[in-house]
Amino acid sequence: MQLAYTGTGRFGAHDKLRAMRILLATTNRGKVAELRQIMSGKGVELIGLSDSETTEPIETGETFSENALLKANHYYRKSGLPTIADDSGLEVEALKGAPGVHSSRYAGVGADDGARVSKLLEALRDLPNHRRRARFVCAAAIVWGGGQKVVLDEAQGVILQKPRGHNGFGYDPVFLYEPLNKSFAELTASEKAEVSHRGRAFRRLAAWMGQPGVLDTPSSTDRIVTTAD
Numbered sequence: 001m002q003l004a005y006t007g008t009g010r011f012g013a014h015d016k017l018r019a020m021r022i023l024l025a026t027t028n029r030g031k032v033a034e035l036r037q038i039m040s041g042k043g044v045e046l047i048g049l050s051d052s053e054t055t056e057p058i059e060t061g062e063t064f065s066e067n068a069l070l071k072a073n074h075y076y077r078k079s080g081l082p083t084i085a086d087d088s089g090l091e092v093e094a095l096k097g098a099p100g101v102h103s104s105r106y107a108g109v110g111a112d113d114g115a116r117v118s119k120l121l122e123a124l125r126d127l128p129n130h131r132r133r134a135r136f137v138c139a140a141a142i143v144w145g146g147g148q149k150v151v152l153d154e155a156q157g158v159i160l161q162k163p164r165g166h167n168g169f170g171y172d173p174v175f176l177y178e179p180l181n182k183s184f185a186e187l188t189a190s191e192k193a194e195v196s197h198r199g200r201a202f203r204r205l206a207a208w209m210g211q212p213g214v215l216d217t218p219s220s221t222d223r224i225v226t227t228a229d
């Protein structure tokens, strides 16, 4: 079913109606590209943030879910538009879950993806494959006039000894997705969307949003639902 905005705050299944405008509260270009692909065909028009925005000071929570809601709430208050946000990161078993919610700051503020990947490989140097298990986690949040909702999902893999592939962003070149025997950076955009933490979380969020009347119920008991953290 396609989501369509009727202009009364209600979603309906009528594809003749105009798409609902939703603000996408992320400054990460890699995420923007992936979320546009994941949400395409769902009847929503995603509006991006301006280049001058930053999300770093907003992320004061201790979990992915908290941070996704903080970002979505911040930009909902600023824009008045229904707003979705993603907080995500890499948890490595041998590092007791690090870098986790600090994934984007792992090599310091202002460091690039290459520096983060180098630091990670150094931290795992000489560890055999069975001690390199990791997962990507994504919290997908929406905040609108009637409430808020966050959905958490993950993708499991193994940290490679050295980078492979050039697609994607962040830690993708060192994250081996075993069922396809490819790193996330060796997957096409649509392959990654199919199996990634972000694809899984946002497809579930979109399916929830697509239920009749869900987003126009201010008294909903569904205000915050996390599946794990």
Ligand code: ITT
Residues within 6 Å of the ligand: 025, 026, 027, 028, 031, 054, 055, 056, 059, 086, 087, 088, 089, 090, 103, 104, 116, 136, 168, 169, 170, 171, 172, 184, 196, 198
């Ligand atoms: P926004 O807060 O503006 O959305 P950000 O990059 O700071 O952008 P996060 O705080 O959620 O986003 O940090 C996520 C970091 O985790 C991201 O910068 C990557 O280093 C890593 N990460 C998340 N998803 C990833 C993916 O699909 N592939 C590779 N790395 C990913």
